[in-house]
Amino acid sequence: MRSFARVVAVLAFFAALGALALYFLQPGMLPLRTKGLSAAPATSFIDRGEYLAHAGDCVACHTEPGGVQFAGGRAIPTPFGNLYVTNITPDDETGIGRWTQDEFYRMMHSGVSRDGTLLYPAMPFASYTRVTREDCDAIYAYLMSVAPVKHPNRPHELRFPFNKRELLVGWRTLYFREGEYVADQEQSAQWNRGAYLVQGLGHCAMCHTAVNALGGSSESKAFEGGMIPNQNWYAPSLTSNREAGLGDWSLKDIADILQAGVSQRATVYGPMAEVVYNSLQYLSDDDVQAMAVYLKGLPRREAEPPPTSQERLVSPRIMESGRAIYQKQCSVCHGPEGKGQAPAYPPLAGNQSITMASPVNSIRMVLNGGYAPGTRRNPRPYGMPPFSHILSDEEVAAVVSYIRVAWQNSGTPVTPAQSNELRKLLPE
Amino acid sequence: MNLPGGLRFLGKSLLARALAAGLILVAARMACAAEPPGSPTEDTVPSFRTLDSMEARAQGCVTCHGQSGQGTDNGYFPRIAGKPAGYLYNQLVAFRDGTRKYPPMNYLVAYLPDDYLRELARHFAALRPAFAPHELPEVDAATLARGESIATRGDAQRGLPACIACHGRLLTGMEPGIPGLAGLRPTYITAQLTRWRVGERHAPEPDCMNRIATRLSDADITAVSAWLAHQPPPREAAPEARNLVRMPLACGSQR
Numbered sequence: 001m002r003s004f005a006r007v008v009a010v011l012a013f014f015a016a017l018g019a020l021a022l023y024f025l026q027p028g029m030l031p032l033r034t035k036g037l038s039a040a041p042a043t044s045f046i047d048r049g050e051y052l053a054h055a056g057d058c059v060a061c062h063t064e065p066g067g068v069q070f071a072g073g074r075a076i077p078t079p080f081g082n083l084y085v086t087n088i089t090p091d092d093e094t095g096i097g098r099w100t101q102d103e104f105y106r107m108m109h110s111g112v113s114r115d116g117t118l119l120y121p122a123m124p125f126a127s128y129t130r131v132t133r134e135d136c137d138a139i140y141a142y143l144m145s146v147a148p149v150k151h152p153n154r155p156h157e158l159r160f161p162f163n164k165r166e167l168l169v170g171w172r173t174l175y176f177r178e179g180e181y182v183a184d185q186e187q188s189a190q191w192n193r194g195a196y197l198v199q200g201l202g203h204c205a206m207c208h209t210a211v212n213a214l215g216g217s218s219e220s221k222a223f224e225g226g227m228i229p230n231q232n233w234y235a236p237s238l239t240s241n242r243e244a245g246l247g248d249w250s251l252k253d254i255a256d257i258l259q260a261g262v263s264q265r266a267t268v269y270g271p272m273a274e275v276v277y278n279s280l281q282y283l284s285d286d287d288v289q290a291m292a293v294y295l296k297g298l299p300r301r302e303a304e305p306p307p308t309s310q311e312r313l314v315s316p317r318i319m320e321s322g323r324a325i326y327q328k329q330c331s332v333c334h335g336p337e338g339k340g341q342a343p344a345y346p347p348l349a350g351n352q353s354i355t356m357a358s359p360v361n362s363i364r365m366v367l368n369g370g371y372a373p374g375t376r377r378n379p380r381p382y383g384m385p386p387f388s389h390i391l392s393d394e395e396v397a398a399v400v401s402y403i404r405v406a407w408q409n410s411g412t413p414v415t416p417a418q419s420n421e422l423r424k425l426l427p428e
Numbered sequence: 429m430n431l432p433g434g435l436r437f438l439g440k441s442l443l444a445r446a447l448a449a450g451l452i453l454v455a456a457r458m459a460c461a462a463e464p465p466g467s468p469t470e471d472t473v474p475s476f477r478t479l480d481s482m483e484a485r486a487q488g489c490v491t492c493h494g495q496s497g498q499g500t501d502n503g504y505f506p507r508i509a510g511k512p513a514g515y516l517y518n519q520l521v522a523f524r525d526g527t528r529k530y531p532p533m534n535y536l537v538a539y540l541p542d543d544y545l546r547e548l549a550r551h552f553a554a555l556r557p558a559f560a561p562h563e564l565p566e567v568d569a570a571t572l573a574r575g576e577s578i579a580t581r582g583d584a585q586r587g588l589p590a591c592i593a594c595h596g597r598l599l600t601g602m603e604p605g606i607p608g609l610a611g612l613r614p615t616y617i618t619a620q621l622t623r624w625r626v627g628e629r630h631a632p633e634p635d636c637m638n639r640i641a642t643r644l645s646d647a648d649i650t651a652v653s654a655w656l657a658h659q660p661p662p663r664e665a666a667p668e669a670r671n672l673v674r675m676p677l678a679c680g681s682q683r
Binding site: 385 | 472473474475476479484485486487488489490491492525526527532535536537538539540541543544547
């Protein structure tokens with residue numbers, strides 16, 4: 001009996017030792033390299049860094065609305081409380097002016113800050129870990145070259161226990177796989193370039209892979225879509241042809257929607273408009289083409305069976321009301337048969353984002369309208385007006401139900417309650 | 429005939445200028461005549477003539493501001509037609525960058541570049557739709573008199589300039605940055621003055637409207653909004669030319 005107690009004690013000791021080791025060693029910490037800094041990087045290297053910073057969309061989070069670029073301060077609402085994004089201008093006191101190239105790489109690659117604290121995964125280091133050392137160095141060189149701005153970082157406002165960064169050790173064990181992108185030799189150089197951009201700097205998985213209650217995204221569900229926390233937009237699956245699966249899209253349409261924000265098939269609005277506006281419009285034709293090749297080749301997964309005809313049933317009264325609203329308010333732009341006038345006004349017939357299981361985006365568009373982003377290739381976009389003050393919840397539900405099932409669209413009807421829920425939220 | 433060259437030549441004589449103005453007027457009349465007649469409500473239903481036009485691109489604005497920017501009978505959405513392009517542009521930029529807060533507008537223009545916002549501003553600045561009648565606030569004669577006094581004479585004791593000193597004798601605004609007040613709802617004017625007073629709405633520094641609004645009491649704001657709403661539509665809807673008069677306060681939006 002006594003020896004059993006001893007065994008338990010020894011086991012407990014090792015368990016405690018293990019926990020302590022985990023706590024202090026903080027997996028993911030890299031020993032700092034002592035490579036000499038290149039004091040004066042070439043112009044072309046800084047240019048490349050700027051290009052890559054666009055690809056990584058650093059500006060979107062690290063700039064406050066109306067604030068100085070990269071000076072931080074923007075609040076990122078999360079289900080766990082508000083995060084305040086940091087200043088990444090090279091200011092010595094409040095920015096990253098004293099960071100070394102090695103420390104910057106460790107942050108991008110391992111999610112560990114200069115002082116050794118673990119970063120919250122709102123910073124997409126789980127994607128940026130795929131970025132090569134050389135590309136990280138170029139981004140570093142670019143950030144060091146911008147004007148320093150003195151703008152102190154604001155402490156995060158996270159609820160207990162999420163304000164305990166030590167807990168991130170657990171999150172990292174579950175969801176973080178550290179490592180630069182490894183090329184797939186079976187695939188073309190173009191496909192690999194696309195994969196590198198989509199998985200790495202593009203951090204597409206941050207929205208297009210469902211996020212669970214712990215704020216993690218599961219690799220096995222990569223690009224299968226999900227609600228974007230706190231933004232109330234649905235990021236469609238990139239693998240299901242029922243959603244934004246790109247399997248039957250032409251490469252040109254994929255490249256167009258990424259780079260111009262509009263295409264013959266669909267148009268981007270909401271959070272994806274922001275990504276195109278801040279990031280993708282600046283990418284080269286070659287890189288956008290490479291991303292298109294990779295995205296088109298994503299394995300097709302039919303997450304759920306198409307809705308049955310029973311589920312698609314809409315009462316004739318609602319269908320007629322929806323049709324009447326559509327003909328009056330929508331048909332001048334989207335056409336009496338929903339064919340649209342692409343790329344100005346996107347088609348609704350056969351548009352996957354209209355018919356996918358989640359009706360959130362369609363309802364939001366009817367309520368709040370939206371302009372496609374103004375981009376270098378499409379600087380004068382067309383826009384849809386809001387209808388929230390013109391249509392009641394019943395009318396919104398009727399017209400959205402109509403466009404989801406008319407013209408052989410394979411969607412399901414929506415309810416006034418679904419419209420009402422989204423109406424209560426202010427647009428972002 | 430090379431029209432632009434010809435017009436440039438014509439522009440040299442005063443008589444020809446008058447002729448050109450006449451021609452433009454006639455053209456504008458014809459454009460108006462071509463417009464389908466519609467009740468105020470019909471004016472908020474999307475419609476356009478040519479796909480590749482600013483009219484078609486501006487359809488994102490019409491359910492709130494009306495087909496010609498004349499405002500609507502729904503909510504307190506303001507008339508934007510005929511306001512100086514510089515003012516409209518400043519507002520669009522402020523909505524985009526979040527320095528003027530109204531979530532539906534912030535959302536709509538969030539990802540639109542400067543040049544395009546300028547084009548949208550010019551589009552609505554050039555429109556001259558008729559002034560739609562709107563509801564009149566029921567206030568007593570004393571309140572109206574107080575409103576008239578502030579709007580037309582100001583209050584030297586409190587360092588309060590008259591509205592018309594900057595917003596124009598006909599309340600149609602002044603190029604490039606001061607908005608017309610004619611045709612605005614009292615609810616809209618009250619809300620904006622209040623927002624300015626509490627610091628929710630700003631203009632480029634020096635923010636003259638902030639200096640003015642912080643000198644106004646609630647009763648002043650009610651009075652001035654009511655008087656403005658009671659004014660008949662102006663005979664000439666164009667804003668006054670830039671700085672014909674010396675402004676009593678320096679305004680950042682006039683620079």
